[in-house]
Amino acid sequence: MSLPGWKQIPLGAVILKPGNSVEYKTGEWRTLRPEINQEKCIRCRTCWMFCPEGAILEVEEPYKTQAGKEYRLTYKVNYDHCKGCGICANECPVKAITMIEEAI
């Protein structure tokens, strides 16, 4: 991240770009990585609802399980910002999310 010089900074410490914290990748904090098992996932939205980062993405991507069940949505993880807290894995009613140690 390059920092602006004092001449580029607006008066009053106003930040002109809303939500520019996305430039900061909190994913680097993570030691455990959540992995969603798309076969087990029942698309109940619980992980999406409880994620403190909003790092569970709800994507309009159809998915058909091997058992033949069709879903309109797929849940994915934004690994750039997921801090690996594990709330999603803990709250998942069908235990479709596992926390895996990050390889160095």
Add this chain to the structure above:
Amino acid sequence: MSKPLTVWDLPKDEFLAPGHRMCQGCAAAITIRHILKAAGKDVIVVMPTCCGEITSTVYPQTAWRVPWIHVAFENAAAVASGVSAAIEALKRKGEIPEEKDIKVIAIGGDGGTFDIGFQALSGTLERGDNVLYVCYDNEAYMNTGIQRSGATPLGAWTTTTPVGKVWRGEWRPKKRKDLIAIAIAHNVPYAATANPAFPVDLYTKVKKALSIKGPKLIHVLSTCVPGWRIEPEKAVEIAKLAVLTGMWINYEYENGVYRVTTPVPKRKPVSVYLRLQGRFRHLTDEDIKKIQELVDADVERINKLVGKQVIGPVES
């Protein structure tokens, strides 16, 4: 009454951008996400110094996608009143269309609400300004390093209520001050408590509060991973246990009527909630009995206010 909302009624918009520096598993982040989902884009947020402030706006970055203003610990509610008055004035001058509904929300921690910002909050509630004040309550001054606040519960360890041979954590033998009762004493039209483990309930309450004109207050429990000495993945589970044990009661007050929004027919004993947290690890069975008695008294009080038994007895 309209149909209760479900998880599928929560909008997909994210007004709190990822990349904020709140701790792993921070419940305040969940709370703020859902408050902003309920408020939508036409909102001005005022925030005193608190965990959410220092972590969401690390200069030159901000996690907020809505207009946001930081003010001192003491005056969040007063500034929110000012913003609300300015919107009124601009409407009168024709600078903003009359029909445009711009909401003003002040979000503060328990230190900024119970202690330091208390007189400003009282002023806002008393004057009847059109402001929603949300207190997310992590039960101590967490961002400065876990010092006790007016909201710290009996027995809790903090750095200023240490645990040793003489001092056994927070000493205040009574229940902490009741923020909702204080708000109601100011004759507010709406006051409620909410919990991050029940986001749909929180969302509904914020929506409802914003539809009412006048001062409103919502008090939200907020589990704190470093301050409560808990595992990050347990943050939501413990918040849920607070409701299931009766340590926290989700209720709302609207124009003189109390309503419990999360009834608990059979309560769990408080030890289930306390034993999961490092800040309560020093408590003896005797201490827990004392806390259980406080909770029993509070449950009885709420049941009396509602007029029927919505929170049941402790299951054996």
